[in-house]
Amino acid sequence: MTRRGRWVAEHWMAIASPIALLALWEWASATGLLRAVFFPRPSTIAVHLRDLAADGTLWSHLATTLARIGWSFSLAAVLGVAIGLAMGLWRRLREGLDPVFAVIYPIPSVLFLPLVSFLVPPGEIALVVTTAVTSFFLIAFTTTHGVRQIDQRVVEAALHYGARGWRLFATVLLPGALPFIFTGLRLGLGFSLIVVVAVEIVAASRGLGALLWLSWQILKVEDMYATFFVIALLGALLSYGLGALRARLLPWVPDAGDR
Amino acid sequence: MPTREPKVLVNEVSVTFESRGRSVVALDRISLQAHAGEFLCIVGPSGSGKSTLLRVLAGLHRQSAGEVRIEADHPGTPLTAMVFQEHALLPWRTVRDNVTFGLENRGVARVEREARAREMLAMVGLTRFAQHYPHQLSGGMKQRVGIARALANDPEVLLMDEPLAALDAQTRTIMQEELLRIWATLGKTVVYVTHSLEEALLLGDRIVLLTARPGRVSQVYPVDLGRPRGLEVRASPAYGALLETIWSRLREEVVRAMAEDRGPESDGLGA
Numbered sequence: 001m002t003r004r005g006r007w008v009a010e011h012w013m014a015i016a017s018p019i020a021l022l023a024l025w026e027w028a029s030a031t032g033l034l035r036a037v038f039f040p041r042p043s044t045i046a047v048h049l050r051d052l053a054a055d056g057t058l059w060s061h062l063a064t065t066l067a068r069i070g071w072s073f074s075l076a077a078v079l080g081v082a083i084g085l086a087m088g089l090w091r092r093l094r095e096g097l098d099p100v101f102a103v104i105y106p107i108p109s110v111l112f113l114p115l116v117s118f119l120v121p122p123g124e125i126a127l128v129v130t131t132a133v134t135s136f137f138l139i140a141f142t143t144t145h146g147v148r149q150i151d152q153r154v155v156e157a158a159l160h161y162g163a164r165g166w167r168l169f170a171t172v173l174l175p176g177a178l179p180f181i182f183t184g185l186r187l188g189l190g191f192s193l194i195v196v197v198a199v200e201i202v203a204a205s206r207g208l209g210a211l212l213w214l215s216w217q218i219l220k221v222e223d224m225y226a227t228f229f230v231i232a233l234l235g236a237l238l239s240y241g242l243g244a245l246r247a248r249l250l251p252w253v254p255d256a257g258d259r
Numbered sequence: 260m261p262t263r264e265p266k267v268l269v270n271e272v273s274v275t276f277e278s279r280g281r282s283v284v285a286l287d288r289i290s291l292q293a294h295a296g297e298f299l300c301i302v303g304p305s306g307s308g309k310s311t312l313l314r315v316l317a318g319l320h321r322q323s324a325g326e327v328r329i330e331a332d333h334p335g336t337p338l339t340a341m342v343f344q345e346h347a348l349l350p351w352r353t354v355r356d357n358v359t360f361g362l363e364n365r366g367v368a369r370v371e372r373e374a375r376a377r378e379m380l381a382m383v384g385l386t387r388f389a390q391h392y393p394h395q396l397s398g399g400m401k402q403r404v405g406i407a408r409a410l411a412n413d414p415e416v417l418l419m420d421e422p423l424a425a426l427d428a429q430t431r432t433i434m435q436e437e438l439l440r441i442w443a444t445l446g447k448t449v450v451y452v453t454h455s456l457e458e459a460l461l462l463g464d465r466i467v468l469l470t471a472r473p474g475r476v477s478q479v480y481p482v483d484l485g486r487p488r489g490l491e492v493r494a495s496p497a498y499g500a501l502l503e504t505i506w507s508r509l510r511e512e513v514v515r516a517m518a519e520d521r522g523p524e525s526d527g528l529g530a
Contacts, residue, residue, distance in 0.1 A: 151347075153343060153345060153347045154347050154348075154349060154350070156319060156343075156347070157341075157343055157347035157348075157349075158349065158360070159319070160317055160318070160319055160340075160341055161340070161360050161361035161364055161408070161412070162337070162361055162364035162365055163360070163364050164364075167363075167364060171349070171352075171360070171363075172349065175349075175351040176351070178351070250351075251392065252350050252351045252352075252392040252393075252394065253350075253394075254394045
């Protein structure tokens with residue numbers, strides 16, 4: 001049996017359950033059990049998705065959203081890893097920032113939009129910065145924890161074998177924190193998507209969130225579901241992509257890629 | 260036989276730990292020496308400060324009083340290299356890169372590093388595993404890497420902190436024979452901490468028995484069981500007699516340590 005064949009044989013439920021759910025939905029809308037105005041048949045949604053793709057609408061909104069995710073995730077990743085590492089290494093900094101972070105972190109990110117708009121030019125930049133906030137905190141938190149959880153016996157052995165300063169950082173502290181940094185990046189990327197869609201719903205005329213909201217407002221319910229589907233797929237692909245990258249970049253982690 | 264030239268000199272070394280506002284004496288005026296090429300075993304009940312003494316020799320802990328001297332015969336190589344109890348390998352480095360780690364930190368050229376790693380891995384029988392990561396190895400193999408990593412630095416003195424304690428009995432026996440072979444090949448001075456008297460009798464030239472906390476030198480026993488020594492030594496009457504002698508003394512210390520641990524002031528410091 002091929003590898004893929006074996007995977008299917010092992011995990012057939014993972015494939016069967018979404019198909020069964022779609023079939024159930026199709027049947028329920030077709031028979032009128034679900035009101036087709038609000039719950040159109042999946043086959044109808046698929047047709048609308050094809051049309052959205054064919055006339056280019058979908059791609060242009062998708063491109064806008066991807067660009068925003070790209071910018072905000074990069075911003076969050078660079079700052080989050082840098083500040084997280086610094087907090088992991090220096091107790092004073094950690095103690096100073098912890099309470100500030102603890103207060104800011106639980107605030108729903110969309111609420112930062114007005115605040116951010118005072119600080120940076122409103123529009124695209126404000127949108128990107130707002131999207132970056134939650135991811136930044138997630139990445140900084142996990143990175144800090146990543147540094148803190150490094151086995152002190154390993155650090156001691158490294159010191160004993162002469163690693164100091166930059167070499168200690170590059171050969172021990174950074175690689176030791178990397179699995180956690182990766183988890184943070186993965187969570188952060190997921191949150192970038194969630195937040196960017198939310199921000200697009202409230203404050204943008206372009207992007208997948210805007211397309212979804214517009215479709216809902218003019219009651220193009222099929223388009224709304226089609227966009228919904230694209231957003232979900234995008235989320236799954238981004239998460240899977242980083243997961244695969246993790247397995248490749250961290251071959252020394254026993255369960256790399258399992259999650 | 261080792262020469263009488265002293266290699267490691269420990270003179271009146273004391274270590275005091277501050278713990279919750281109380282000071283605990285871990286080592287109390289320890290004096291001992293190891294001769295060049297000697298295999299010196301340090302035995303004592305838990306809490307006798309065996310590991311602390313080794314950490315002082317390794318420069319990982321500063322003594323509160325007293326003096327440690329290690330004679331350097333080849334300048335440029337480190338004085339000590341330690342094999343840690345739980346191997347303490349860098350999980351993100353391959354076996355080879357773990358072995359070359361100390362050399363890298365000292366700026367040794369790549370070609371030389373890799374040649375050295377090949378030599379050391381061949382000696383511990385891990386040539387085929389150079390590109391593996393530690394998590395892919397068994398406990399015994401990891402500790403072989405730990406030994407190769409230490410020896411790659413060509414230290415003046417090899418320090419070993421209960422290196423085989425975490426291994427199963429069969430693996431431990433095999434590793435003991437391996438250690439004897441490697442030691443016979445390289446002629447390094449070894450200071451070896453163990454809680455196993457049998458292990459000390461199999462490996463050591465002399466056995467230093469420490470008392471329960473605070474750690475003091477109780478007695479030093481020469482192990483006149485000949486060399487090369489193998490597992491068959493366990494059958495000899497001399498072995499049995501020496502084991503009996505040291506054990507009766509060690510037993511007192513263990514009982515004393517246990518009584519102390521049951522007391523209200525126990526805090527499990529050191530090991």
